[in-house]
Amino acid sequence: MSNLEQKPFNVREIREEFPALRQQVYGKNLIYFDNGATSQKPKLVLDAINLFYSKENANIHRGVHYLSQRATTDYEAARQRIQRYLGARKPEEIIFTKGTTDSINLVAFSYGSTLSAGDEILISAMEHHSNIVPWQMLCERQGCILKVAPINQRGELIMDEFDKLLSKKTKLVAITHISNTLGTVNPIKEIIQKAHAVGSKVLIDGAQSIQHMRINVKELDCDFYVFSSHKVFGPTGIGVLYGKEELLDRMPPYQGGGDMIARVTFERTTYNELPFKFEAGTPHIAGGICLGKAFEFLESIDMEAAERHERELAKYAEDMLDTFEGLQIIGEAKNKTSVVSFSLKGIHPFDIGTLLDKQGIAVRTGHHCTQPLMDFYGIPGTVRASFAFYNTKQEIDTFVEAVERSLSMLK
């Protein structure tokens, strides 16, 4: 069903597809190393956004007219493309949400409402706030207990400790596939098997993995997999919750409104079937269609080669940064992806970030919405360079020179 043919991996050609990468900021060529926060968008997606609002704009699932039917067809085709890409059994297992945070909240409210006092939720010490706070709120509502599996200094999950925390009381393991701050790739296949062995469900936060590697939810056998469109080359404001059908079927709706109902009377409302039961109100139609386009684009990329390229970039950057005195790489997991986080003795990450910005380099500084993780390392934050497959070694050379210049100014 792919419309684009997969080509041998070629960074130069891929960069051509991303107009945002060809611009200057403060008179310098932009170097975009903030892909962990959001990715740039390929022409295929940009053109689709323009086309939708120029020619197709209509509400979906309810109109009898031409435009509405066309928008509905395209929106549902996007769902099917995502289903196929993820290896889900049915399109009904793909729920469109606002993003990763919304997907996790949906599970925390809906699946969470089936839990009882004393039931346990197991997360890890490297979670993003969006995979901590919804569970804390659930614990407050339902009397569940939040358990946190610790990590070692390298930023790897300590599996022995994880095993100890996993028990018959565990009803859900909610864990990130890849740490947004450290780049650690968690052994989710092993985690999923172990969790299932004690009867627990598993939610994988895929916000940082879907754009870096091929994901197959059937092979992983996870119960939920969630991600945001904007980090995987699609528009902002939309994301996905994959859930196993039998589980989603048993879960109550999260929000009420239009589209999610079968029949409404003032006495009683019956709910629509999957996936619409979880999609109240007019969705982000253009977003859904264009997220489909982002996956069409991804299908044209040799993701194994892309992943190798990204890991090479990270290794290359780390080896060079390691030579700076007082610089500490935060996150040294054996299995890590293209995130390079570092802190500098006596220098605030904000200062480095500001000076890099003025040299045309976009990085993220701060706690990256992982405050407990910063507490673990005893630092206020890090400077984080996060790469995508369109980044190059030449960009890293420029970046390292810019770090050097910034340090000479700040010391």
Added chain:
Amino acid sequence: MNLTEKQEEIIQEFEVFDDWMEKYEYIIDLGKDLPKIDDANKTEDRLIEGCQSRVWLDSHFNNGKMHFTADSDAIITKGIIGLLIRVLDGEEPKNIATADLFFISKIGLQEHLSPTRANGLLGMVKRLKLEAIKHISAA
């Protein structure tokens, strides 16, 4: 020099810089020169928490004028604090409360006072003005 003149003087000083890095080099030097607040005095009530950097502000009212000391854990933030204090220190509360700090955008640093920057500076200016208002209403 009044508030406006002090700001115009800063704007003139910044005119000599050709590029951003020179500008920031100067701001960093200002930050390094600014007197520190002792760690013992970096108390919760003086803290203005930003998402990125943190600012501590201490103010005194003496002979009808206000005096400030401030510090930050980030040196660029501190340099900008130095500029703000240079403009506002020793002024009467009513001048501070109504001050239009136009020099910040004139020298291209408005991003540091935007709500999204989260470096504590916007909070610091708000608190400076609140302190000033307290002294106006007490007068």
